[in-house]
Amino acid sequence: MFTKVTTRCHKMENLNHEPANKDEFTKLIEELSNNPDVFCKTQQRDETDISGEEKIKFLTDIFDKSKANFLSRFGRFLNADRINLFQQFEGDPKNGYELKFHLKHLTQSQSRSKKQLRNKRYAALKRLVDKGAYFSENEMMKRNPLLYEQLVGQYLSTKEKRLRDRLDYTDTNSLVGVLMNGIEKEQMEAKRRIQELEEDTEEEDTSDSDVDCHECPSGVSKISTGEEKPVHSLWGEFHEQDNKPIKPRPTTKDVDLLITSKERQLLREEFITTMYEHFLEGKDDDFDYNAVDNSDEYDNFEIITNDEEEKYFDSEEPEDVNMVVENNGNVKEESSEDELDIYMNALNQHPSVCQLSEDIKKL
Known part of the structure; x- marks a missing residue:
């Protein structure tokens, strides 16, 4: 009986003192000790900061x-x-x-903070779209060259590419500007090659996981087509390998025959939409998000009328499909807009986006 009580008390004690993943909490405390905004009770803001070891000890004792x-x-x-x-x-x-109580309070607080963060980034996005430079075709191409090539670049004619590149030289009349433009193009090409390598690696990993790899006995062909056929060979004998011809990738001219102008426009809009989404999700490596996330400048910025943006961020799941009965008795299926549709419809109605689409159609 005494042993059971002792064991039960020991388990209760572990609930408070022995976390299941000590390493994670060790990292957590180290991160807090390195945070300059975290102050110990003996510290004042104007006083010299205590050592890292003292801070870790203080945090560990409270924990x-x-x-x-x-x-x-x-x-x-x-x-x-x-x-x-x-x-x-x-x-x-x-x-x-x-x-x-504290877990619930912190979760709710972070949910509100996350929503405010999205609102700030959305306001910054709208302002950048108004200015036009950051979300111009050339600038977006530089930030994500592989995605641009896949959705837009490979479908452009030589004339369209020349016109696009000519627009990029409008602000580079000086020798320094021309040199900087050349450097940016080299960096863009290098970035695209890195993205291609990363994409190829991901595809190889996916294909490897789909293949049922198993060890075959010596002398048996690795790829079986129903029955495993042993391969017998004599010393010094060579076997001809079945070299299957490799299909060449379709060229730009081949692709042009398979895609219409309307499809090209849809792919271009998909590229722009993806770049907008990456910006809102914090995936734009070239942008300083601290200038937006930690700024009060965007707190009271009017984003979209009729609370369209609020609908997008508040709705966590798409609404159910509604059945509407018309006056003539026919049943009409009405699908409610997805959150992303609401968001993108609002963006597409923006004057700067409309002007960009018109300019694209003229190409």
């Missing part, structure tokens, strides 16, 4: 004593993944209730 108190004091500095690590301590009989 060991009370996970709830730790979350209360430092939870606002943690991301969602770090906060979720504390869910394993919800069963703590001593601090479990308080810990659940």
Whole structure:
């Protein structure tokens, strides 16, 4: 009986002191100790910062004593993944209730912060589209050359490519400008080659996982077509290999015969839409998101009328399909707009986007 009680107490103690993944919490505490905004109770903002070891010891002591108190004091500095690590301590009989309260509060707070972050980036996107330069065709091509080539570039004629490149030289009349333009093109080509290598690697990994690889006994062909045929050979004897002809990739001229002007326009719009989405998701490596995310400049920026943007961000799931009965008795199926449709419809109605589409049609 005494052994059972001791074991039960030991389990309860582990709920508060022995996390299942110690390494993750060690990294968490190290990250907090390196955060200049995290202050210990003995620190003042004007005082000299304490050493990293002292900070780690201070944070570790609070963590060991009370996970709830730790979350209360430092939870606002943690991301969602770090906060979720504390869910394993919800069963703590001593601090479990308080810990659940802080977890719920932090989750709700991060949800609001995430929405505000999206709103800020959307405002920045709208402003950049108004200015036109950052989301011009040439600039987007430089940022994602492989995607541009796949959706737009390979379908352009030689004349269209010359016109596109000529527009890129309008602001480079000086010798320095011409040299910089050449450097940017070299960087773009290098980036495209890297993207191609990464894409090929991903495709190889996917194909390798789909193939059922198994070890075959010696002397048996690796690829079987129903029955495994042993291959017998004598010393010094050579076998001819079945070399299948490699199909060449279709050239630009071949592709032009398979795609209409309307399809080209749809692919171009898909490219622009993808670049907008990458910007909102924080995937644009060339953009300084700190200038937007940590700025108050975009907080009260009017984005879209009639709360269209709010509908896009508030809706987590598409609405169900509604059945509408018309006056003549026919049943009409009406599919509600997806969140992305609402968002992109609002963007496509913007004057700058409309003007860009008109310019493209003239090419």
